[in-house]
Amino acid sequence: MEKAIFAAGCFWGIEAAFRRLPGVTEAISGYTGGITESPSYEQVCGGQTGHAEAVEVTYDPAKIGYGELVDIFFELHDPTQINRQGPDIGTQYRSGLFPLNDDQAEIARAKKQALIERGRDVATEITPGGPFWPAEDYHQRYFEKRGLAQHG
Structure with missing residues (x-):
């Protein structure tokens, strides 16, 4: 697993969208990309931690590759927006890829560049993956817990 x-x-x-993909064994909501250790949701929303709301995906590379996950990532949101998605505004809602090794970093850069070459103004940051802090339990499988998993 990777x-x-x-x-x-x-x-x-x-989280809900990645969880449904064949080859994905786990998707966990959390925080990454900032300076605060073990941040709380309230701290991240306060904008002082530098963290983004993120999802850590565990996957079987024999069933789905990182490149395919990145393609799906770009389809799941609007990567042209800076520090927002829809009505959610703030640095915690930024678009970001956080590669955990050189291979992932190379794929992430190539996928972003391909979108740019097709005329997209991609704001997605690519930052080496650092610590990932799982979000509080009430954020995990949020849609599932509310009977909305199929809409996630």
Whole structure:
């Protein structure tokens, strides 16, 4: 199994979407890309931690590759928006790829560049993956817990 970290606005919908993919064994909502250790949701929303709401995806590379996950990531949100997705505004809602190794970083850069070459103004940051802090339990499987998993 391998891991990948994606930030694409509010983590609830992204977690649910990744969780449904064949080859994905786990998707966890959390925080990454900032300076505060073990941040709380309230701290992240306060905008002082530098963290983005993100999802850590565990996947079987024999069933789904990182490149395919990145393609899906770009389809799941609007990567042209800076520090927002829809009505959610703030640095915690930024679009970001957080590669965990050199291969992931190379793929992430190539996928972003391909979109740019097709005329997209991609704001997605690519930052080496650092610590990932799982969000509080009430954020995990948020849509599932409310009977909305199929809409995530």
